[in-house]
Amino acid sequence: MKRKITLKQIARELEVSISTVSKSLKDSDEISADTKKKVQAFAKLYNYRPNNIALSLKNRKTKNIGVVIPDIVHHFFTTVFRGIEKYANERGYNVVVCVSDESYEKEVFNMELLANGSIDGFIMSVSAQTQQKNDFSHLKEVVEQGFPLVLFDRVIDEIECDKVIMNDEQIAYEATAKMLAEGKKKIALVTTESYFNVSEKRADGYRRALKDFGIKVDENLTLVLPFKGVEESYIDAFVENEVFDAALCVNEIFAVLLMAIVQKKGLRIPEDVSVIGFTDGLLSRYSTPSLTTVAQHGESMGEIAAEMLIEKLENEIGFHEEEVYRTQIVEATLIERGSTINK
């Protein structure tokens, strides 16, 4: 085990002081050209690199970003993560990831772990259980402790911090309007339980579109599916009992499940039933027919979140300046594929 070389060792070897070595490597002009050359050559030879931990302790900055997300085996979150990681890496930051697994307790636990000096700031999307419990004291705490925090997608209104969200309501409106424009009249909504605020916003957009087109919202055409462990039979019963000629689904899994069942009943997509989903993942691309879907641009969201966080980290605000928080909206776009009638 060849331990990494330290300033102290270089100093001893070259018979100079630690300060001289440190300054030489920083090319300080306090040090003579001769000495600098000697030290630099030696350091290069032994491949000296300053120890990050020591630097962190000295500077009170870790150059680490903490990312807390509900799930990682999940297309949207991984794209956001990629955006974060990419931007962070370019700026010399590392990313430490904790998965809350949709659990409130794990979220709290993870944040406490990270808040003990491991990171400089947080980027996160809160867990389902946290939204359900409606308890955000752990978020408030890290903010009070002075950690910059950026919330994305599943954000909390009552927490004051930077936020990155999607225009869920508007894009749901547009998606619904698109199907109405196709001539569809009875549009179903396939969604999750309402404590997910993004699902709620999508439902709002859906309803607004119907109203704008003079169609009454039929509550029977809303299918609420559990967040996890969807049984095919739920959808089956819905398709059996209700008549609809289009469907807006809040994620791509619901959409392809619905498509499969609809097709099994002998109905054609999109002629008999148009379908639009959310999340432009593999499923949307490779389903038959391919799925018209809302691209959430997760990577952009991630980049923006990272940018906001790093901006806060590197520009310490003055003593009397008021902290100012921004909310950035990333515009989702509708990707038209085979599950809708495209002209």
Place this chain on the structure above:
Amino acid sequence: MKRKITLKQIARELEVSISTVSKSLKDSDEISADTKKKVQAFAKLYNYRPNNIALSLKNRKTKNIGVVIPDIVHHFFTTVFRGIEKYANERGYNVVVCVSDESYEKEVFNMELLANGSIDGFIMSVSAQTQQKNDFSHLKEVVEQGFPLVLFDRVIDEIECDKVIMNDEQIAYEATAKMLAEGKKKIALVTTESYFNVSEKRADGYRRALKDFGIKVDENLTLVLPFKGVEESYIDAFVENEVFDAALCVNEIFAVLLMAIVQKKGLRIPEDVSVIGFTDGLLSRYSTPSLTTVAQHGESMGEIAAEMLIEKLENEIGFHEEEVYRTQIVEATLIERGSTINK
């Protein structure tokens, strides 16, 4: 900004020394019961937590694991990551992730960044470009520097370290044998370029099965697709020109693409063409028909990798003990779904 409280501040406040505070919090019996109570109460009141960075410096352990993977928007890697994260978290470790994006340079850059004290050991799967270049000096270097390293999936034979792999050859054999047992005679292989050693192993298993069943390997039945940016037309031409009644595909994307094209030609799956893929992701589950596929048990691989790494981290070997490296094989399993004839 309420900075976290330190030992020094507690000591000043309570008019005792730093050592006394530290020992009190560790419930050392060097300290009188009275003093301990006082200190502990005060610490609890101010929610004292030792600073991780300082601990890292002192202990020369960060309790961080570095994970370097080629891609994160990828089902298999995310499942492995989940396994790593889960196990690591249980043992009090944090995980810092770097994505090499299949690039040799980024891989090297990331590893150097991490090796400067940010982490205690590596878990990684090498990038495509690294395999292609066949240059592993960066891996050798971190090993020489004393970092425990665990390689998974895309491993390198010439690097001495712990490894977690799948029985690719064997499961490909079994998958092929299954289709032969169905009575299929002309089995296609849809694979990637051969510098991916896992693809190569799968091809080996495929060939061995054919031989065992007395069928000659027909090189024309092997379709080599590029690693990224597959054009549908490649597959289209293949389906047009070759006659086959089954196909083994090295990933699920190839499999669903093939299924779609085969079905478009009016052939039925699995009656006319059986298809088996690799990776039990969303696509396999939700395609029509659902795809018979090889489940790689990424989560287990991740857990095992993390376990191996942490074992090495926590059991420093004695001075003269020989370092011993293990290679664990995670048995893949075949999940039978609609794209094969199941009895």
Place this chain on the structure above:
DNA sequence: CATATCTACGAAAACGGTTTCGTGTTAATA
């Protein structure tokens, strides 16, 4: 009463850096 033994605590070193400030030597200036 002198000495030995606890008890309860503090000083200081160490982890690996950065940075401020002080100082001995040499060169420039009056």
Place this chain on the structure above:
DNA sequence: TATTAACACGAAACCGTTTTCGTAGATATG
């Protein structure tokens, strides 16, 4: 020649812990 400035470097503090070792004072022992 005496004074000053410039140069080149080292000592030490600091970041926040842990831990070893030393010791003052109290108590026990002979």
